[in-house]
Amino acid sequence: MAEAPKKRHHWLTGWNPEDEDAWHAGGRRVARRNLVVSVLSEHVGFSVWTFWSVLVLFMNPDIGFTFDAGEKFLLVAVPTVVGSLLRLPYSYAVTRYGGRNWTVFATGILLVPTSLTLYFVQRPGTPLWVFLAIGALGGVGGGTFASSMTNVTALFPRRHQGWALGLNAGGGNVGVAVVQLVGLAVVSLAGHTHPSYVAAVYLPLIVFVTLLAAWKMDNVDAVRTSPGARREAARDPDTWLISALYVGTFGSFIGYGVAFGLVLQNEFGASPLEAVSYTFLGPLLGSASRPFGGWLADRSGGARVTFVTLLGMGAGTLLLLVAADLRSFGLFTAGFTGLFVLSGLGNGSAYKMIPAVFARKAEAEVLSGCDASAAFARSRHLSGAVIAIAGTVGGLGGAAINVAFKISYTDGTGSGTPAFLTFLAYYALCLALIRVRYLRRDRAATRHAPNTTKEVSSV
Structure with a gap:
């Protein structure tokens, strides 16, 4: 049995969650405590990341702004781009500075865009470039996903990582819905001329979560990336x-x-x-359905479930095209x-x-004579790297969706039909990709080697 981890200056040394005796003797409590704060930090980060999805709904002539549809879509796209690009450096930073230290920084820095938003969002005559700069700063909230997922992976044993990562990701994604609920509360209680109240709600929350992370979280020396x-x-x-x-799923x-x-x-x-009366429900249900998608993939294969969901999309x-043509608001929403x-x-x-695909590659290496433990260790490291890259690309896909809407609604037709036709074509391309590249192999892996693939897929 490995020695129990030692704690010094918020650093846990000798952390080994795979040691079941140490896990049940106190490791599980430590991991769950860190997970709770990680979820809160990522949740607040996602809310700040998507601030402008709510704030642009308030920005009308009643409070002195005359931005057109294209400018507003640009304003919501900029934070998405910045947050997506930050995912790679954020996932590295947590391995360099530690989970606690980086969470304190990543949460505390959210005070900067939130404070600037509070100050400028009700100042008539503020030029668009100022809001674009503030939105870009708000993109730091999108990077918290990568750092928190990397940290949670090191805290939990492989047999519990699927649950922990799903909870962490879902808790963050719910932030998209909660910030819209905050917007709904502001509109309902104070009217549509006080967007600064949305930012004001988050300032004390950011301070609270930052202090909580400094108090309750730990750095883990096991957070390392393979060179x-x-x-x-x-x-x-x-x-x-x-x-x-992932552009087709998370990007959407x-x-x-x-x-x-x-x-x-x-x-x-x-x-x-x-608008805000309806916009919160979709992200809320989408966040809740994410763990269920992973659960279905464990049982039916990731490629098959992804194929069916993209077909449904x-x-x-x-x-949506039919509803827009019929002018049916209810059917559209x-x-x-x-x-x-x-x-x-x-x-x-x-x-x-991701882990299933690289597990199959490891199996092929073992059949060709490579050492099994080395092959599967390499597949886990590669899976972690691909998760970070896919998260970045997927987020950029979300920005591309807003650019498509910007072009569609400013091309003279005033309709979203061109954008929806573009998305439909992309979903068709994804379906063809899954069918040709993954679906047959995924079925074979599920039928012939379920135990190995399932174990690695929890990484």
Whole structure:
């Protein structure tokens, strides 16, 4: 049995969650305590990341702003781009500075964009570039996903990582819905001329979570990355093919999450109250469905579940086109909500594809004579690197969705139809990719080697 981990200056040394005796003797309590604060930090980060999905609904002539639809879609796209690009350095930073230290910094720095938002969002005449700069700073909230997922992976044994990572990711994604609920509360209680109240709600929450992280979290010396793992992953074609699929799932979730209210305003002329009354439900249900997508993938194969969800998303997009043509607000919002649920399922199943694909590669290496433990250790390191890359690419896909809406609603037609047709074509491309590259192999792996794939897929 390994020695119990020692704690000094918030650093845990000798941490080995795979030691069941140490795990039950206190390791589980330590890991869960860190997980709770990690979920809170990521949740607040996602809320700040998607601030502008709510704030742009308030920015109308009543409070002195005359930004057009294209400018508003640009404003919600900029934080998405920055947050996505920060995922790679954030996932590295936690291995360099420690989970506690980086969580304290990553949460505390959210005070900067939140304070600037509070100051400028009700100052008429503020130029667009100021809001774009503030939105870019708010992108730091999107990076917390990568650092917290890396940290949680080191804290939990492989047999519990699926549950812990699903809870951590879901808790963060719910932040997209909660910030919209905050916007709904502000509109309902104070009217549509006080967007600064949304930012004001989050200032004390950020301070609280920052102090809580400094008090309750630990740094773990086991958080390490394999040298060159990302470079090796970047040379593997499956990295980019799976990333393309993740654009279809997570890219859709985050892209639709920040654009939904603006789409309702531009497609149906919805008021701020009408928009925020509907926009929270889709992200909420999509966040809740993500763990279920991973659970289904464990049982039916990640490629199969991702294929079915993307097929459903294609059907849902067709429904949106019909609803827009019929001018049916109810059918349109119902179809959009369905897309959120399906994208959440696809998020979970697409992430499960990553370790499964690299586990099969490890199996092939073992059959060719390589050492089994070394092959599967390498596959786990590569899986972690691919998760970081896919998360970055998927987030950029969300920004691309908002750019597509920007072009669609400013091309003279005032309709989202061109954007929806583009998304439909992309879902069709993803379906073809899964069918040709993964579906047959996923079925074979599920039938012939379920135990090995399942064990590695929990990483």
